[in-house]
Amino acid sequence: MKKFYPIFGIIGPLVYISAVIMGGMLRSDYSFLYNTISELTVANASNIVLMSILFGIYNISILIFGIGAFLDKEIDNSKKYKAATLMLAIVGFLGILLLFFPQDPRNAAFTFQGTMHIAIAGITSLFTLISVLLIGINFRKVKEMKSFAIYSFISFAVILVSGGVAAISVGSNSAYGGLFERITIFAFMIWVLVLSYLIIKKS
Numbered sequence: 388m389k390k391f392y393p394i395f396g397i398i399g400p401l402v403y404i405s406a407v408i409m410g411g412m413l414r415s416d417y418s419f420l421y422n423t424i425s426e427l428t429v430a431n432a433s434n435i436v437l438m439s440i441l442f443g444i445y446n447i448s449i450l451i452f453g454i455g456a457f458l459d460k461e462i463d464n465s466k467k468y469k470a471a472t473l474m475l476a477i478v479g480f481l482g483i484l485l486l487f488f489p490q491d492p493r494n495a496a497f498t499f500q501g502t503m504h505i506a507i508a509g510i511t512s513l514f515t516l517i518s519v520l521l522i523g524i525n526f527r528k529v530k531e532m533k534s535f536a537i538y539s540f541i542s543f544a545v546i547l548v549s550g551g552v553a554a555i556s557v558g559s560n561s562a563y564g565g566l567f568e569r570i571t572i573f574a575f576m577i578w579v580l581v582l583s584y585l586i587i588k589k590s
Contacts, residue, residue: 399444403572404573410437410438425508452583453478461590481514485507549567
């Protein structure tokens with residue numbers, strides 16, 4: 388029987404990537420290389436309603452995908468897999484919370500909402516890394532999933548390194564902070580897409 392929840396693991400990332408591209412193209416003052424994705428939803432940003440809806444769809448999709456994977460005993464019932472998929476669900480939930488705590492505009496005074504945004508984004512990044520790593524470790528001894536395990540380790544390395552570079556770049560107001568952030572997040576998005584596809588193929 389085909390499972391429905393992996394479909395959300397495909398819809399979510401596709402919506403997110405489309406939103407990032409669309410949001411940047413709709414703003415003449417926005418640079419894909421310099422500006423962060425969160426700047427698409429700063430307070431009073433143009434098209435903030437559209438962006439919030441699209442990012443909301445993404446996060447709800449990841450939440451559903453994570454819960455579905457967590458509850459699915461047929462794919463894998465190990466503790467590592469359960470922990471990883473639960474973290475994916477939490478990533479989706481935290482992403483929904485982020486919509487209520489927009490990032491502060493650059494060079495603006497820190498606000499409570501902006502501070503919460505940084506804190507929630509930090510926890511989300513940590514859970515993202517751990518979930519990718521745990522699933523890679525979990526599948527490394529499963530014959531038909533060894534390739535995906537290797538891919539998970541590569542994705543983990545890319546997310547870890549590019550995420551660190553992105554944080555330093557944005558913090559130092561580098562011209563390429565937005566680029567490294569996109570590499571980080573899109574690497575995770577593609578990983579979720581591949582995992583979702585494999586679950587659909589296996590079911």
